[in-house]
């Protein structure tokens with residue numbers, strides 16, 4: 346089956362009470378036990394398993410081409426479950442450019458427990474190879490990466506890692522399982538903040554870990570899911586499974602809108618530079634086409650001609666684009682990254698990050714145009 350069909354049918358939950366087409370939500374903490382002590386439907390307690398969670402996990406595994414998936418109450422809980430598969434003294438190699446809190450989690454929380462973490466420029470393959478230590482167990486990749494949406498070559502990194510018996514985990518949040526499938530490129534683990542494109546409506550926090558194949562690592566993540574208890578509630582699982590059904594359609598539109606706007610912005614007199622991997626002028630264009638042949642996501646970074654004050658004025662003048670962090674929802678958002686990242690930030694002051702939503706592209710263009718010209 347193709348992804349459009351899988352997204353709808355792999356998340357189907359058969360209702361035996363009323364034969365409803367839409368799945369029921371199993372808002373229950375616990376399940377009845379039989380006289381013989383067994384659990385006839387396989388569920389005992391909702392921290393261990395729940396029908397809405399099972400179906401979401403099954404759908405995510407199928408869309409990423411993995412064997413098993415585990416969902417959590419947030420993206421960071423999912424990252425943390427993967428890191429918790431390592432032991433004191435093990436080393437994880439992370440990107441210098443990536444989701445800041447994932448790095449902080451490894452360094453600030455797991456560092457004192459003995460996890461070693463170091464950062465490397467993941468776009469530099471020789472540097473990646475050189476940064477490997479005898480204790481390295483995991484290379485963590487994020488592509489495209491904030492704030493300039495630079496790409497790392499998943500296939501090439503996997504080749505290096507596997508030659509050293511190291512696993513590769515990819516944070517695939519910015520592209521969704523529709524536009525990029527790291528497992529097909531050799532990755533062992535894929536992680537999503539389902540908070541973003543998969544939920545798609547800015548109303549659910551969630552995370553997922555998908556494994557290429559069931560293994561000792563995946564078994565341990567399952568134990569972390571049950572024992573650390575950062576489980577996702579059934580209603581959120583229902584909302585995310587519903588999100589999956591329209592994901593292929595939404596990604597197509599996010600992608601189409603973003604490419605059109607990136608192309609127009611590139612030729613706008615008020616713009617210094619557009620960062621979008623789908624533009625032929627982008628230094629990562631060839632890799633983008635190879636790694637994401639079905640289109641790029643809805644994320645664009647633009648640098649305004651002028652200083653930080655000018656960029657913030659543009660953000661303030663935007664009417665349709667709301668100023669907020671996060672991404673992947675139906676509504677367009679704009680973020681002045683430098684002021685969010687704080688004093689240590691190396692992000693250019695004139696940079697704005699856009700999460701292109703599903704509004705009509707001409708309305709978005711008119712809004713961007715008036716804000717840039719009027720600032």
Ligand SMILES: *Cc1c(COP(=O)(O)O)cnc(C)c1O
Pocket residue numbers: 419420421422444447487516518519538539540541550551552
């Ligand atoms: C949002 C995000 C996360 C963390 O997800 P939460 O649900 O906020 O915990 C991790 N990685 C990337 C790339 C993200 O955008």
